[in-house]
Amino acid sequence: MTSESHDFAGGAPSVLYDPALPILRGQGEGGRATTRQNQRLRKAQILATIRRLLVDHGFEGVTVRRIAESSGHAVQTIYNLVGPRDEAIVAAVSEYTRFVGRTAMPRAEDPHVVMEIIDRWLQSIEAAPEFCRQVSLIYFTRSRAIFYAFRDLELKGMHQLLQRQQKCGALRPEANIRDLSEQLVLFASGLCLEWSDRPFPLEQLRRRLYSGYANLLAHAVAPVAAPAAQGGMRKLPA
Numbered sequence: 001m002t003s004e005s006h007d008f009a010g011g012a013p014s015v016l017y018d019p020a021l022p023i024l025r026g027q028g029e030g031g032r033a034t035t036r037q038n039q040r041l042r043k044a045q046i047l048a049t050i051r052r053l054l055v056d057h058g059f060e061g062v063t064v065r066r067i068a069e070s071s072g073h074a075v076q077t078i079y080n081l082v083g084p085r086d087e088a089i090v091a092a093v094s095e096y097t098r099f100v101g102r103t104a105m106p107r108a109e110d111p112h113v114v115m116e117i118i119d120r121w122l123q124s125i126e127a128a129p130e131f132c133r134q135v136s137l138i139y140f141t142r143s144r145a146i147f148y149a150f151r152d153l154e155l156k157g158m159h160q161l162l163q164r165q166q167k168c169g170a171l172r173p174e175a176n177i178r179d180l181s182e183q184l185v186l187f188a189s190g191l192c193l194e195w196s197d198r199p200f201p202l203e204q205l206r207r208r209l210y211s212g213y214a215n216l217l218a219h220a221v222a223p224v225a226a227p228a229a230q231g232g233m234r235k236l237p238a
Helices: 035-057 064-071 075-082 085-102 113-127 129-140 144-168 177-197 202-218 226-235
Strands: none
Touching: 035 064, 035 075, 035 085, 035 129, 064 075, 064 085, 075 085, 085 113, 085 129, 085 144, 113 129, 113 144, 113 177, 113 202, 129 144, 129 177, 144 177, 177 202
């Protein structure tokens, strides 16, 4: 891990919430970097540039030309590695949220892993509030399809996590995982939209998220996992 990037090498990434840093998955050990590794590095730099531009200039200020100028890569390289503008913004935002989720080192057998991921997500908002705000404000533009595409990816990731939890016995076998995933993601995105459009203290956002998620998850946690889940929730800030 260096001061210039987030690094996935060696398991879960270190906790360093800065969306403007490239997110790398390791460049191998020894020898020269391969063409594919160099390509991944360029892509990581471009996606980090997009996130920085969102913070510095807002959604409307993110253009392919500006991405190219700020990242030091040609316009054609931008298209080749991350696609057109809207697709690239979705990729940049999703890459960072996946990184934040991984810092919680989610384990499917852990009944309160979703709450731990929410805790890390809130830490990232506290560290870089303007990034979260600009991402949420995309919903209010004519390009809200970008927001929906990002949220669909979040929903897919949540569904996969809850499926694994159900298979491990952390969640009840009869729990409707698809509906629960949708409820959790819609609740969180709705709160963030309100916080971004009509700002209120982060502690209020934290309290409402914890309370809402605890209530939504309560009926789904398996009886044998419930005591552990309750203990884990008590450890999280109230």
